[in-house]
Amino acid sequence: MDSAPSYRERLVPPWWLLLVLLLVVPASLLVFLPVSIEVGIVVAIVLYAGIALVLWLTAPVVELRDGHLRAGRARIGVGFLGTADALEGAAARAALRSGWDPADHHVISPWTRAVVRVPVTDEADSTPAWVISSRRAGELAAAIAAAQQRA
Numbered sequence: 001m002d003s004a005p006s007y008r009e010r011l012v013p014p015w016w017l018l019l020v021l022l023l024v025v026p027a028s029l030l031v032f033l034p035v036s037i038e039v040g041i042v043v044a045i046v047l048y049a050g051i052a053l054v055l056w057l058t059a060p061v062v063e064l065r066d067g068h069l070r071a072g073r074a075r076i077g078v079g080f081l082g083t084a085d086a087l088e089g090a091a092a093r094a095a096l097r098s099g100w101d102p103a104d105h106h107v108i109s110p111w112t113r114a115v116v117r118v119p120v121t122d123e124a125d126s127t128p129a130w131v132i133s134s135r136r137a138g139e140l141a142a143a144i145a146a147a148q149q150r151a
Contacts, residue, residue: 007143011109082119086137
């Protein structure tokens, strides 16, 4: 039986992006106005709701449960991980720019500013580290450390 996750975060877009997406409404109204205003309104609502739903459903989930870290679709046991580093500000930007290693497993969200970098200690794994976006990077790193102590 699965226990409750000790950490869970869905990397959804920020609230202001939904306001920006409202620009879809007048655009679709302008396109469909010559046809029918009713059709334009229906298309605008469906288009806006569809885009918002796709953004929500495709947002990656970061979860720590039962001694496993899951980021997106990938999963690894915390026993195969080293010390997690919560990177914010300039350190996070450096990890995502000059420190980018294509061999790392990346779960990056463009609307989060902090990342957690966790080295993989398993000799059989060709991935040197996991780099995960998080709005609460310190909490994620602490949850990984606590799960490693329990394991």
